[in-house]
Amino acid sequence: MLLENNPYPQDIRVRSEAESLVAAGHRVEVVAPRADGQLAYERIRGVEVRRYRPYAADGRSMWGILLEYAVAVVALNAGALRALARGATVLHLHNPPDILFTAAVLFRLAGRRVVFDHHDLGPELVAVRFRSRWLVRLATWSERLTFALANHVLAANESHAQIARGRGGKQAREVTVVRNGPPSSWTRLPLRARDGKLNAVRLVYVGAIAAQDGVDALAEVLARLREHEPPLGAHLTVIGDGNARDSLEAALARWRTADAVTITGWVAPERVPELIQEADVCVDPAPRSELNDRSTMVKVAEYLALGKPVVAYDLLETERTAGGAAVLVPAGDTRAFAAAIAALAEDPAVRLDLAARARARAQALTWECSQEALVSAYASFGGTGTPRLR
Numbered sequence: 001m002l003l004e005n006n007p008y009p010q011d012i013r014v015r016s017e018a019e020s021l022v023a024a025g026h027r028v029e030v031v032a033p034r035a036d037g038q039l040a041y042e043r044i045r046g047v048e049v050r051r052y053r054p055y056a057a058d059g060r061s062m063w064g065i066l067l068e069y070a071v072a073v074v075a076l077n078a079g080a081l082r083a084l085a086r087g088a089t090v091l092h093l094h095n096p097p098d099i100l101f102t103a104a105v106l107f108r109l110a111g112r113r114v115v116f117d118h119h120d121l122g123p124e125l126v127a128v129r130f131r132s133r134w135l136v137r138l139a140t141w142s143e144r145l146t147f148a149l150a151n152h153v154l155a156a157n158e159s160h161a162q163i164a165r166g167r168g169g170k171q172a173r174e175v176t177v178v179r180n181g182p183p184s185s186w187t188r189l190p191l192r193a194r195d196g197k198l199n200a201v202r203l204v205y206v207g208a209i210a211a212q213d214g215v216d217a218l219a220e221v222l223a224r225l226r227e228h229e230p231p232l233g234a235h236l237t238v239i240g241d242g243n244a245r246d247s248l249e250a251a252l253a254r255w256r257t258a259d260a261v262t263i264t265g266w267v268a269p270e271r272v273p274e275l276i277q278e279a280d281v282c283v284d285p286a287p288r289s290e291l292n293d294r295s296t297m298v299k300v301a302e303y304l305a306l307g308k309p310v311v312a313y314d315l316l317e318t319e320r321t322a323g324g325a326a327v328l329v330p331a332g333d334t335r336a337f338a339a340a341i342a343a344l345a346e347d348p349a350v351r352l353d354l355a356a357r358a359r360a361r362a363q364a365l366t367w368e369c370s371q372e373a374l375v376s377a378y379a380s381f382g383g384t385g386t387p388r389l390r
Helices: 012-023 062-085 101-109 122-130 131-150 158-167 182-188 218-229 243-256 269-278 298-305 314-324 336-344 346-363 367-381
Strands: 029-033 040-042 047-052 090-094 113-118 152-155 176-177 200-206 233-239 259-262 283-285 310-313 328-331
Touching: 012 047, 012 090, 012 367, 029 062, 040 314, 047 062, 047 200, 047 298, 062 090, 062 101, 062 182, 090 101, 101 113, 101 131, 101 158, 113 158, 122 131, 131 259, 152 158, 152 367, 158 314, 176 298, 176 367, 182 200, 182 298, 200 218, 200 269, 200 298, 200 336, 218 259, 218 336, 233 269, 243 259, 269 298, 283 298, 283 336, 298 310, 298 314, 310 314, 310 336, 314 328, 328 336, 336 346
Parallel strands: 029 047, 090 113, 113 152, 152 176, 200 233, 200 283, 233 259, 283 310, 310 328
Antiparallel strands: 040 047
Protein backbone atom coordinates (compact mmCIF):
# COMPACT_ATOMS: atom_id res chain seq x y z
CA MET A 1 0.00 0.00 0.00
CA LEU A 2 1.26 3.46 -0.93
CA LEU A 3 -0.03 6.41 1.11
CA GLU A 4 0.98 10.07 0.77
CA ASN A 5 -1.80 12.07 2.36
CA ASN A 6 -1.42 10.97 6.00
CA PRO A 7 0.98 9.16 8.28
CA TYR A 8 0.23 5.57 9.30
CA PRO A 9 -1.58 4.45 11.45
CA GLN A 10 -3.24 7.88 11.78
CA ASP A 11 -5.19 7.37 8.52
CA ILE A 12 -8.15 5.39 9.81
CA ARG A 13 -9.34 4.05 6.43
CA VAL A 14 -5.89 2.76 5.50
CA ARG A 15 -5.33 1.27 8.94
CA SER A 16 -8.72 -0.48 8.90
CA GLU A 17 -8.13 -1.90 5.43
CA ALA A 18 -4.59 -3.03 6.17
CA GLU A 19 -5.55 -4.79 9.39
CA SER A 20 -8.60 -6.40 7.77
CA LEU A 21 -6.45 -7.81 4.96
CA VAL A 22 -3.91 -9.13 7.48
CA ALA A 23 -6.75 -10.82 9.35
CA ALA A 24 -7.84 -12.38 6.04
CA GLY A 25 -4.39 -13.95 5.59
CA HIS A 26 -2.57 -11.42 3.41
CA ARG A 27 0.82 -9.94 4.18
CA VAL A 28 0.51 -6.18 4.01
CA GLU A 29 3.18 -3.52 3.82
CA VAL A 30 2.32 0.17 3.99
CA VAL A 31 4.73 2.85 2.73
CA ALA A 32 3.76 6.23 4.20
CA PRO A 33 5.21 9.57 5.33
CA ARG A 34 7.02 9.61 8.65
CA ALA A 35 5.54 11.86 11.34
CA ASP A 36 7.56 13.28 14.20
CA GLY A 37 8.48 10.58 16.69
CA GLN A 38 7.72 7.69 14.36
CA LEU A 39 10.16 4.93 13.46
CA ALA A 40 11.35 4.38 9.90
CA TYR A 41 10.18 0.76 10.16
CA GLU A 42 7.90 -1.09 12.55
CA ARG A 43 5.22 -3.78 12.62
CA ILE A 44 1.82 -2.61 13.90
CA ARG A 45 -0.89 -5.21 14.52
CA GLY A 46 0.60 -7.44 11.86
CA VAL A 47 1.07 -4.66 9.26
CA GLU A 48 4.62 -3.89 8.10
CA VAL A 49 5.11 -0.13 7.97
CA ARG A 50 7.96 1.58 6.13
CA ARG A 51 8.17 5.34 6.38
CA TYR A 52 9.97 8.01 4.40
CA ARG A 53 10.90 11.50 5.55
CA PRO A 54 8.50 13.89 3.78
CA TYR A 55 8.94 17.49 2.80
CA ALA A 56 6.74 19.39 5.25
CA ALA A 57 4.60 21.77 3.18
CA ASP A 58 2.55 24.33 5.10
CA GLY A 59 -0.65 23.18 3.39
CA ARG A 60 -1.39 26.58 1.81
CA SER A 61 1.45 27.24 -0.65
CA MET A 62 0.85 25.64 -4.04
CA TRP A 63 4.58 25.37 -4.73
CA GLY A 64 5.23 23.93 -1.29
CA ILE A 65 2.64 21.23 -1.86
CA LEU A 66 4.06 20.45 -5.31
CA LEU A 67 7.49 19.99 -3.71
CA GLU A 68 5.92 17.75 -1.07
CA TYR A 69 4.42 15.64 -3.86
CA ALA A 70 7.72 15.49 -5.75
CA VAL A 71 9.51 14.10 -2.69
CA ALA A 72 6.65 11.65 -2.13
CA VAL A 73 6.70 10.39 -5.72
CA VAL A 74 10.38 9.49 -5.44
CA ALA A 75 10.04 7.83 -2.03
CA LEU A 76 6.81 5.96 -2.75
CA ASN A 77 7.92 4.73 -6.16
CA ALA A 78 11.16 3.50 -4.58
CA GLY A 79 9.08 1.67 -1.98
CA ALA A 80 6.91 0.12 -4.69
CA LEU A 81 9.92 -1.01 -6.69
CA ARG A 82 11.49 -2.54 -3.57
CA ALA A 83 8.27 -4.38 -2.72
CA LEU A 84 7.92 -5.63 -6.30
CA ALA A 85 11.45 -7.03 -6.21
CA ARG A 86 10.62 -8.78 -2.94
CA GLY A 87 7.56 -10.53 -4.33
CA ALA A 88 4.55 -8.28 -3.76
CA THR A 89 1.63 -9.37 -5.93
CA VAL A 90 -0.78 -6.45 -5.41
CA LEU A 91 -0.10 -2.71 -5.41
CA HIS A 92 -2.76 -0.80 -3.47
CA LEU A 93 -2.76 2.96 -4.19
CA HIS A 94 -4.44 5.40 -1.81
CA ASN A 95 -5.35 8.89 -2.96
CA PRO A 96 -5.21 11.87 -2.75
CA PRO A 97 -3.19 12.83 -4.70
CA ASP A 98 -3.37 10.72 -7.87
CA ILE A 99 0.38 10.81 -8.50
CA LEU A 100 1.39 7.16 -8.15
CA PHE A 101 0.53 5.85 -11.60
CA THR A 102 4.22 5.32 -12.40
CA ALA A 103 4.36 2.67 -9.68
CA ALA A 104 1.23 1.15 -11.22
CA VAL A 105 3.01 0.91 -14.57
CA LEU A 106 5.80 -1.14 -12.97
CA PHE A 107 3.36 -3.58 -11.38
CA ARG A 108 1.26 -3.97 -14.53
CA LEU A 109 4.37 -4.63 -16.62
CA ALA A 110 5.34 -7.32 -14.11
CA GLY A 111 1.90 -8.94 -14.43
CA ARG A 112 0.78 -7.93 -10.94
CA ARG A 113 -2.51 -6.45 -9.75
CA VAL A 114 -3.14 -2.75 -9.09
CA VAL A 115 -5.92 -1.52 -6.78
CA PHE A 116 -6.94 2.15 -6.77
CA ASP A 117 -8.45 3.13 -3.41
CA HIS A 118 -10.48 6.20 -4.33
CA HIS A 119 -10.68 8.19 -1.08
CA ASP A 120 -11.30 11.64 -2.61
CA LEU A 121 -12.20 13.25 -5.91
CA GLY A 122 -8.81 14.58 -6.98
CA PRO A 123 -9.77 17.20 -9.60
CA GLU A 124 -12.62 18.56 -7.46
CA LEU A 125 -10.34 18.74 -4.41
CA VAL A 126 -7.71 20.67 -6.38
CA ALA A 127 -10.40 23.04 -7.68
CA VAL A 128 -11.55 23.83 -4.13
CA ARG A 129 -8.07 24.28 -2.70
CA PHE A 130 -6.27 26.17 -5.48
CA ARG A 131 -8.78 27.37 -8.10
CA SER A 132 -6.12 26.87 -10.76
CA ARG A 133 -7.28 25.65 -14.16
CA TRP A 134 -3.94 24.13 -15.12
CA LEU A 135 -3.69 22.27 -11.81
CA VAL A 136 -7.23 20.96 -12.25
CA ARG A 137 -6.33 19.75 -15.76
CA LEU A 138 -3.20 18.09 -14.38
CA ALA A 139 -5.24 16.43 -11.60
CA THR A 140 -7.81 15.24 -14.16
CA TRP A 141 -5.08 13.73 -16.34
CA SER A 142 -3.47 12.04 -13.32
CA GLU A 143 -6.79 10.60 -12.18
CA ARG A 144 -7.52 9.29 -15.68
CA LEU A 145 -4.16 7.50 -15.82
CA THR A 146 -4.66 6.01 -12.35
CA PHE A 147 -8.09 4.66 -13.29
CA ALA A 148 -6.74 3.26 -16.55
CA LEU A 149 -3.89 1.39 -14.84
CA ALA A 150 -5.99 -0.04 -12.01
CA ASN A 151 -7.35 -3.57 -12.25
CA HIS A 152 -9.84 -2.79 -9.51
CA VAL A 153 -11.23 0.35 -7.84
CA LEU A 154 -12.34 0.61 -4.22
CA ALA A 155 -14.88 3.45 -4.08
CA ALA A 156 -15.63 5.25 -0.82
CA ASN A 157 -19.33 5.55 -1.71
CA GLU A 158 -21.80 5.10 -4.55
CA SER A 159 -21.04 8.57 -5.96
CA HIS A 160 -17.38 7.60 -6.29
CA ALA A 161 -18.41 4.29 -7.84
CA GLN A 162 -20.44 6.16 -10.46
CA ILE A 163 -17.38 8.28 -11.27
CA ALA A 164 -15.22 5.17 -11.57
CA ARG A 165 -17.70 3.66 -14.00
CA GLY A 166 -18.19 6.97 -15.83
CA ARG A 167 -15.12 9.12 -16.27
CA GLY A 168 -12.92 6.27 -15.00
CA GLY A 169 -14.21 3.90 -17.69
CA LYS A 170 -14.32 0.90 -15.32
CA GLN A 171 -16.73 -2.00 -15.67
CA ALA A 172 -19.18 -2.60 -12.81
CA ARG A 173 -17.33 -5.80 -11.85
CA GLU A 174 -14.12 -3.78 -11.48
CA VAL A 175 -15.56 -1.47 -8.81
CA THR A 176 -16.34 -2.28 -5.17
CA VAL A 177 -17.85 0.17 -2.71
CA VAL A 178 -15.91 0.12 0.58
CA ARG A 179 -17.37 2.79 2.82
CA ASN A 180 -15.55 4.42 5.72
CA GLY A 181 -17.17 3.64 9.02
CA PRO A 182 -16.65 3.35 12.75
CA PRO A 183 -16.05 -0.03 14.40
CA SER A 184 -19.19 -1.90 15.46
CA SER A 185 -17.99 -1.68 19.07
CA TRP A 186 -18.97 1.99 19.03
CA THR A 187 -22.62 1.04 18.58
CA ARG A 188 -22.47 -0.91 21.84
CA LEU A 189 -21.11 1.92 23.98
CA PRO A 190 -23.56 3.42 26.50
CA LEU A 191 -25.79 6.21 25.27
CA ARG A 192 -25.08 9.45 27.08
CA ALA A 193 -27.72 12.16 26.95
CA ARG A 194 -28.80 14.97 29.26
CA ASP A 195 -32.48 15.21 30.13
CA GLY A 196 -34.78 18.17 29.87
CA LYS A 197 -34.55 21.48 28.10
CA LEU A 198 -30.96 22.64 27.67
CA ASN A 199 -30.09 26.26 28.44
CA ALA A 200 -26.54 25.66 27.21
CA VAL A 201 -25.88 23.09 24.48
CA ARG A 202 -22.65 21.16 24.01
CA LEU A 203 -21.65 20.87 20.34
CA VAL A 204 -18.94 18.65 18.86
CA TYR A 205 -17.25 18.69 15.45
CA VAL A 206 -14.80 15.92 14.53
CA GLY A 207 -12.41 16.01 11.60
CA ALA A 208 -10.13 18.13 9.50
CA ILE A 209 -10.21 21.91 9.48
CA ALA A 210 -9.69 22.50 5.77
CA ALA A 211 -11.14 24.99 3.28
CA GLN A 212 -13.69 22.49 1.95
CA ASP A 213 -14.98 21.57 5.43
CA GLY A 214 -16.65 24.89 6.23
CA VAL A 215 -15.75 24.78 9.93
CA ASP A 216 -15.37 28.58 10.04
CA ALA A 217 -19.14 28.87 9.43
CA LEU A 218 -19.70 27.50 12.93
CA ALA A 219 -18.49 30.84 14.30
CA GLU A 220 -21.60 32.47 12.81
CA VAL A 221 -23.81 29.60 14.01
CA LEU A 222 -22.64 30.21 17.59
CA ALA A 223 -23.44 33.89 17.21
CA ARG A 224 -26.94 33.06 15.90
CA LEU A 225 -27.55 30.86 18.95
CA ARG A 226 -26.74 33.83 21.20
CA GLU A 227 -29.33 35.87 19.28
CA HIS A 228 -31.96 33.15 19.70
CA GLU A 229 -35.04 34.07 21.71
CA PRO A 230 -34.47 33.21 24.49
CA PRO A 231 -30.66 33.28 24.06
CA LEU A 232 -29.08 29.84 24.01
CA GLY A 233 -25.63 29.28 25.41
CA ALA A 234 -23.42 26.92 23.46
CA HIS A 235 -19.92 25.52 23.62
CA LEU A 236 -18.27 23.93 20.59
CA THR A 237 -15.47 21.38 20.86
CA VAL A 238 -13.51 20.93 17.62
CA ILE A 239 -11.67 17.60 17.62
CA GLY A 240 -9.13 17.92 14.82
CA ASP A 241 -6.85 20.35 13.06
CA GLY A 242 -5.85 21.45 9.59
CA ASN A 243 -4.50 24.15 7.33
CA ALA A 244 -7.65 26.30 7.62
CA ARG A 245 -7.40 26.65 11.39
CA ASP A 246 -6.30 30.28 10.96
CA SER A 247 -9.48 30.98 9.00
CA LEU A 248 -11.57 29.40 11.75
CA GLU A 249 -9.85 31.46 14.44
CA ALA A 250 -10.29 34.63 12.39
CA ALA A 251 -14.01 33.89 11.98
CA LEU A 252 -14.37 33.27 15.71
CA ALA A 253 -12.75 36.64 16.40
CA ARG A 254 -14.95 38.36 13.80
CA TRP A 255 -18.16 36.92 15.30
CA ARG A 256 -16.86 37.32 18.87
CA THR A 257 -17.45 33.68 19.72
CA ALA A 258 -13.88 32.49 20.42
CA ASP A 259 -14.74 32.14 24.11
CA ALA A 260 -17.26 29.42 23.22
CA VAL A 261 -14.86 27.13 21.36
CA THR A 262 -12.21 24.60 22.36
CA ILE A 263 -9.95 23.20 19.63
CA THR A 264 -8.31 20.01 20.89
CA GLY A 265 -6.15 19.36 17.82
CA TRP A 266 -5.68 15.77 16.75
CA VAL A 267 -6.18 13.29 19.58
CA ALA A 268 -5.49 9.57 19.97
CA PRO A 269 -8.19 7.52 18.15
CA GLU A 270 -9.33 5.86 21.37
CA ARG A 271 -10.20 9.29 22.82
CA VAL A 272 -12.54 10.24 19.98
CA PRO A 273 -15.63 8.28 21.08
CA GLU A 274 -15.43 9.55 24.66
CA LEU A 275 -15.19 13.15 23.44
CA ILE A 276 -18.14 12.68 21.09
CA GLN A 277 -20.17 11.15 23.92
CA GLU A 278 -19.92 14.43 25.82
CA ALA A 279 -21.92 16.22 23.10
CA ASP A 280 -25.61 17.06 23.16
CA VAL A 281 -25.56 17.68 19.40
CA CYS A 282 -22.91 16.82 16.81
CA VAL A 283 -22.44 19.00 13.74
CA ASP A 284 -21.08 18.86 10.20
CA PRO A 285 -21.01 22.27 8.47
CA ALA A 286 -19.51 21.09 5.15
CA PRO A 287 -20.96 23.41 2.47
CA ARG A 288 -22.42 22.32 -0.83
CA SER A 289 -19.88 21.78 -3.61
CA GLU A 290 -19.34 19.14 -6.24
CA LEU A 291 -16.64 17.68 -3.99
CA ASN A 292 -18.70 17.63 -0.78
CA ASP A 293 -21.95 16.47 -2.40
CA ARG A 294 -20.18 13.31 -3.58
CA SER A 295 -18.05 12.74 -0.46
CA THR A 296 -18.95 10.57 2.51
CA MET A 297 -18.35 12.44 5.76
CA VAL A 298 -17.24 9.63 8.06
CA LYS A 299 -17.83 11.90 11.04
CA VAL A 300 -21.58 11.58 10.43
CA ALA A 301 -21.41 7.78 10.70
CA GLU A 302 -19.33 8.15 13.87
CA TYR A 303 -21.88 10.50 15.42
CA LEU A 304 -24.71 8.10 14.57
CA ALA A 305 -22.85 5.10 15.99
CA LEU A 306 -22.66 6.85 19.35
CA GLY A 307 -26.36 7.74 19.26
CA LYS A 308 -25.94 11.48 18.92
CA PRO A 309 -28.42 13.93 17.37
CA VAL A 310 -26.79 15.34 14.24
CA VAL A 311 -27.27 18.65 12.42
CA ALA A 312 -25.73 18.94 8.95
CA TYR A 313 -26.41 20.37 5.52
CA ASP A 314 -28.48 18.41 3.00
CA LEU A 315 -25.64 17.12 0.82
CA LEU A 316 -26.24 14.07 -1.37
CA GLU A 317 -23.91 11.63 0.37
CA THR A 318 -24.71 13.03 3.81
CA GLU A 319 -28.38 12.22 3.16
CA ARG A 320 -27.41 8.72 2.05
CA THR A 321 -25.29 8.21 5.16
CA ALA A 322 -27.82 9.60 7.62
CA GLY A 323 -30.73 7.66 6.16
CA GLY A 324 -33.29 9.86 7.90
CA ALA A 325 -31.54 9.71 11.29
CA ALA A 326 -30.24 13.30 11.29
CA VAL A 327 -31.55 16.85 10.97
CA LEU A 328 -30.51 18.17 7.55
CA VAL A 329 -31.01 21.82 6.66
CA PRO A 330 -30.60 23.71 3.37
CA ALA A 331 -26.91 23.94 2.50
CA GLY A 332 -25.30 27.25 3.43
CA ASP A 333 -28.19 28.48 5.60
CA THR A 334 -26.48 29.24 8.93
CA ARG A 335 -29.70 30.61 10.42
CA ALA A 336 -31.47 27.32 9.72
CA PHE A 337 -28.46 25.44 11.09
CA ALA A 338 -28.62 27.40 14.35
CA ALA A 339 -32.41 27.06 14.54
CA ALA A 340 -32.14 23.28 14.21
CA ILE A 341 -29.66 23.15 17.09
CA ALA A 342 -31.91 25.37 19.21
CA ALA A 343 -34.95 23.21 18.49
CA LEU A 344 -33.05 20.11 19.62
CA ALA A 345 -31.87 21.85 22.79
CA GLU A 346 -35.47 22.71 23.65
CA ASP A 347 -36.99 19.27 23.01
CA PRO A 348 -35.57 16.25 24.90
CA ALA A 349 -38.09 13.90 23.28
CA VAL A 350 -36.79 14.71 19.79
CA ARG A 351 -33.21 14.25 20.97
CA LEU A 352 -34.11 10.85 22.41
CA ASP A 353 -35.90 9.81 19.21
CA LEU A 354 -32.93 10.86 17.06
CA ALA A 355 -30.55 8.95 19.33
CA ALA A 356 -32.56 5.75 18.82
CA ARG A 357 -32.78 6.26 15.06
CA ALA A 358 -29.06 7.05 14.90
CA ARG A 359 -28.10 3.82 16.64
CA ALA A 360 -30.39 1.79 14.37
CA ARG A 361 -29.02 3.41 11.21
CA ALA A 362 -25.40 2.97 12.32
CA GLN A 363 -25.67 -0.82 12.27
CA ALA A 364 -25.32 -0.73 8.47
CA LEU A 365 -22.48 1.81 8.52
CA THR A 366 -19.84 0.06 10.63
CA TRP A 367 -16.43 -0.93 9.34
CA GLU A 368 -17.29 -4.61 9.73
CA CYS A 369 -19.85 -4.23 6.92
CA SER A 370 -17.24 -2.61 4.69
CA GLN A 371 -14.62 -5.18 5.63
CA GLU A 372 -16.67 -7.93 4.00
CA ALA A 373 -16.71 -6.02 0.71
CA LEU A 374 -12.95 -5.36 0.87
CA VAL A 375 -11.97 -8.97 1.57
CA SER A 376 -14.38 -10.23 -1.09
CA ALA A 377 -12.83 -7.88 -3.66
CA TYR A 378 -9.37 -9.27 -2.92
CA ALA A 379 -10.69 -12.83 -3.08
CA SER A 380 -12.13 -12.10 -6.53
CA PHE A 381 -8.71 -11.33 -7.97
CA GLY A 382 -7.83 -15.00 -8.14
CA GLY A 383 -4.32 -16.29 -8.75
CA THR A 384 -2.56 -13.43 -6.98
CA GLY A 385 -2.06 -15.43 -3.82
CA THR A 386 -0.92 -13.87 -0.58
CA PRO A 387 1.78 -11.22 -1.09
CA ARG A 388 5.18 -12.70 -0.26
CA LEU A 389 7.54 -10.02 1.00
CA ARG A 390 11.00 -11.31 1.84
